[in-house]
Amino acid sequence: MAKLNxxxxxxxxxVVLDFFAEECEIDVDQINDDSNIIxxxxxxxxxxxxxxxxxxxxxxxxxxxxxxGKYSIKHPVETIGELIEMQxxxxxxxxxxxxxx
Amino acid sequence: MKTAFIFPAFVSEYMGNEIQxxxxxxxxxxxYLLETSKITGDDFTGFSLENTAFTQDELCSQLISYIFSCxxxxxxIRRGLKPDVLAGYxxxxxxxxxxxxxxxxxxxxxLIKQAFVVSKLAIQGIDSGMGSIIGLTxxxxxxxxxxxxxxxEIANTNSRHSHLVAGEMGAVNHLLAxxxxxxxxxxxxxxxxxxxxxxLLAATQSEFQQFISDEIKFSRSKYPVxxxxxxxxxxxxxxxxxxxxxxxxxxxxxxxxxxxxLQLGVNRFVECGxxxxxxxxxxxxxxxxxxxxxxxxxxxxx
Numbered sequence: 208m209a210k211l212n213x214x215x216x217x218x219x220x221x222v223v224l225d226f227f228a229e230e231c232e233i234d235v236d237q238i239n240d241d242s243n244i245i246x247x248x249x250x251x252x253x254x255x256x257x258x259x260x261x262x263x264x265x266x267x268x269x270x271x272x273x274x275x276g277k278y279s280i281k282h283p284v285e286t287i288g289e290l291i292e293m294q295x296x297x298x299x300x301x302x303x304x305x306x307x308x
Numbered sequence: 309m310k311t312a313f314i315f316p317a318f319v320s321e322y323m324g325n326e327i328q329x330x331x332x333x334x335x336x337x338x339x340y341l342l343e344t345s346k347i348t349g350d351d352f353t354g355f356s357l358e359n360t361a362f363t364q365d366e367l368c369s370q371l372i373s374y375i376f377s378c379x380x381x382x383x384x385i386r387r388g389l390k391p392d393v394l395a396g397y398x399x400x401x402x403x404x405x406x407x408x409x410x411x412x413x414x415x416x417x418x419l420i421k422q423a424f425v426v427s428k429l430a431i432q433g434i435d436s437g438m439g440s441i442i443g444l445t446x447x448x449x450x451x452x453x454x455x456x457x458x459x460x461e462i463a464n465t466n467s468r469h470s471h472l473v474a475g476e477m478g479a480v481n482h483l484l485a486x487x488x489x490x491x492x493x494x495x496x497x498x499x500x501x502x503x504x505x506x507x508l509l510a511a512t513q514s515e516f517q518q519f520i521s522d523e524i525k526f527s528r529s530k531y532p533v534x535x536x537x538x539x540x541x542x543x544x545x546x547x548x549x550x551x552x553x554x555x556x557x558x559x560x561x562x563x564x565x566x567x568x569x570l571q572l573g574v575n576r577f578v579e580c581g582x583x584x585x586x587x588x589x590x591x592x593x594x595x596x597x598x599x600x601x602x603x604x605x606x607x608x609x610x
Contacts, residue, residue, distance in 0.1 A: 252442050252494035256469055257591045259493075272443045272469060273491025280488070 211299055219298065223258065223291050230254055240288030248287075255284065258294065266298055274305045312574040313384075313391040313407060313531075315377050315400030316581040318369040320499060322357055326376055326582045329602050335383040340375045340413065347417045366500055367424045370399055374420055377403035377581040378413055380602055384578065388610040393574060395534040395565050397586060398464065398504060399423075401555050407580070408529035410548060415524050422519050423512070423556055427502045430511040435477040436503040438463060439484045442470050443493030449473065452486050463505035465561045467592035469493075474503035509557035517553045536560040539568040566593050578605055 211219070228235040231248045244250040256272075263270045275297060284290045296304050330337040341352040348371070355362070355372065362368045381403065385391075396404035402416040411419070441449060446462055449471055453460055460475030460483045473483055480503075484495040503509060526545045533542045535551050537558050542548050569577070570593060577599040579586045584601040600608060 251588060253470060253588050256442055256493055276443045276491030276493045
């Protein structure tokens with residue numbers, strides 16, 4: 208588990224925005240927290256999986272994807288803001304994310 | 309640098325400007341629409357991506373996808389970008405074989421039509437479908453299938469955590485629901501009723517094989533063609549016939565195909581078709597490589 212300071216949170220946010228800007232072929236300025244990943248950005252669910260893999264490698268985590276899947280049932284991710292929030296939770300809590308509720 | 313031309317199956321998400329791109333490259337797309345009209349007896353000459361009704365017609369979607377693929381691979385080769393190897397994702401096999409010169413364009417159209425006819429016959433009276441599961445491994449999916457005794461199976465593995473499943477519709481729906489409860493990140497039904505790459509289509513084998521033997525002429529391929537069933541290169545007419553036949557009802561493994569291409573030294577993949585589905589799947593491939601969908605290929609031309 209990683210304790211995140213403001214600088215790290217901002218860095219994570221930038222990674223997410225840059226990722227979607229590149230994958231969706233749009234300017235990063237066109238993305239904000241309310242942007243719907245599918246309907247506004249033309250994103251897809253594979254992108255979520257790719258991002259999880261990027262961050263688990265970056266932070267050396269061993270994440271059981273199923274815990275994230277189960278967590279997302281109660282905390283659906285539709286917008287960029289929701290995705291960033293979930294990503295922060297994953298990095299901070301790892302597989303314990305499922306026990307957060 | 310080695311280049312693979314990879315061919316998508318029928319496309320669920322178009323970029324929207326594929327026809328303009330093909331026109332700007334100088335392809336024969338419109339001629340292929342005319343040719344397809346002559347072969348099928350249906351009018352494809354007025355085809356436009358703005359009229360999305362075709363996406364609800366399974367056969368039409370497949371034919372359109374094939375036409376996009378053949379048009380693109382044609383013009384790329386004509387303009388000097390030649391592949392070192394070809395690989396088709398599911399029905400992308402037909403365009404791969406056309407590109408290699410194994411079959412004519414007309415034969416590809418006829419194969420797609422006949423495959424559709426025999427498939428529909430095989431599932432007459434059966435409500436079937438396909439789905440996508442993201443976030444579970446194949447072992448986890450197979451455990452759910454076995455535990456719940458479901459008439460469904462893995463049709464294709466895109467990556468370690470991305471699979472397509474096929475079977476009876478009730479079973480597919482149940483599999484998707486249990487997968488989500490088990491922790492899949494996303495599950496969804498595909499917009500297709502035919503359960504490709506599943507044993508529900510095993511009954512197509514003898515009729516389709518006979519059709520191929522009687523009606524389709526093969527030539528030697530100009531470029532190696534990789535099987536998405538067993539990742540071997542298809543060489544003899546018998547192997548090609550077998551691949552075409554088994555492609556309907558046999559599980560395929562695109563992940564293994566992609567990794568085999570990387571092992572062969574390919575580091576540049578050209579997605580020869582509409583959309584970017586193969587580029588999206590390739591995110592999970594190991595190593596250093598680039599994938600070029602249709603809107604990025606012009607920079608590759610000599």
